[in-house]
Amino acid sequence: MTISLEQFLLSDQKPDIRLALFDVDGTLLNVDGNYTAGVQKSIARVQALGVKTAVASGRPYFATRFLWQELGLVDTGVFCTGAQIFEPSTNTLHKAHPLPDSSVKKLLAQLREQHLYYELYTDAGLYIERDVAPEILGVHCKHLRTQPIMQSFDTVHDPVIKLLVGVDLDKSANALQVLEQRFPDCIFAYAKLPAYPRWLFASIIHHSASKRAAFDYLLAHYGISASNVISFGDAQSDMEFISMAGVGVAMGNASDAVKNVANIVTSPVWEDGIAKVLDVLI
Structure with a gap:
């Protein structure tokens, strides 16, 4: 049952939190791609109490390096929506589920034919092969703190961790869902950029890169329970991690579907929603 933070505090539940997992865009970072001083202070406080803090995001790990350095989120976390499990503190890649070459070729053929916005990710970086929706790419790369590599995807030989596809809902409302139906052997993880609410994005990853498997791996790795x-x-x-955690928190700016699987709905990211929860629960 989803309740407010105030209602949660009135209940008898006293969680023993040992691991805090943070989505990045729209959760840690506001529409301008930055976090607040309040969030930074709250995370530092729980770290001092011995709570492990980690990223759980659709971002590749190279695009969260500034969060390791500035917020100390260096514990083992989940990246590329489950396709990578990486430990920043030791630079250790625990798990990786790259897309099969055959799937990448078929997906690219569809994306090129439909003229959709798409990006390709390997451990080496973010690739683009044509100038589509430059306003989206510019904001995205600014928020990721990385520069894209312009190169034909046919000449990229490193394993592909994920493809990111985006559509303007005012122009192609069902394009991603149609694409997902054509590729049932892939996972489509949907999200929105807070800066562009009318766009819908899907991270396309290997079918074995499930969030449930990644969550179970983290529990065993840390020797804790949900x-x-x-x-x-x-x-x-983010819904699977929110629903599997002992305390799942949906930001106030989340959709109703996300809020419905959470234990707590906090304030929006621009109102220090993370800090408000951490400061009273831990």
Whole structure:
């Protein structure tokens, strides 16, 4: 049952939180791609109490390096929507589920034919092969703190971790859902960029890169149970971690679907929603 933070505090539940998982865009970072001083202070406080803090995001790990350095989110977390499990503190890649070459070729053929916005990710970086929706790419790369590599995807030989596809809902409302039906062997994890609410994005990853498997891996890695985990998110792709955690927190800017699977709905990201929860629960 989803309740407010105030209602949660009035209940008898006293969570023993040992691991905090944070989605990035729309959760840690506001529409301008930055976090607040309040969030930084709250995360530092729980870290000092011994709580492990980690990223659980659709971003590749190279696009969260500034969060390791500035917020100390260096514990083992989940990246590329489950396709990577990486430990920043030791630079260790625990798990990786690259897309099969055959799937990548078929997907690219569809994306090129439909003239959709798409990006390709490997461990080396973010690739684009044509100038589509430059306003989206510019904001995205600014928020990721990385520069795209312009190169034909046919000449990229490193394993592909994920493809990111975006559509303007005013022009192609069902394009991603149609694409997903054509590729049932892939996982489509949906999310929105807070800066562009009329766009819908899907991270396309290997079918074995499930969030449930990644969550179970983290529990075993840390030697804890789900009741020891608090997970924050705002997007559809965050719903599994929110629902599996002992305390699942939906941001106030999340959709109703995300809020419905959470234990707590906090304030929006621009009102320090993370800090308000951490400061009273831990």
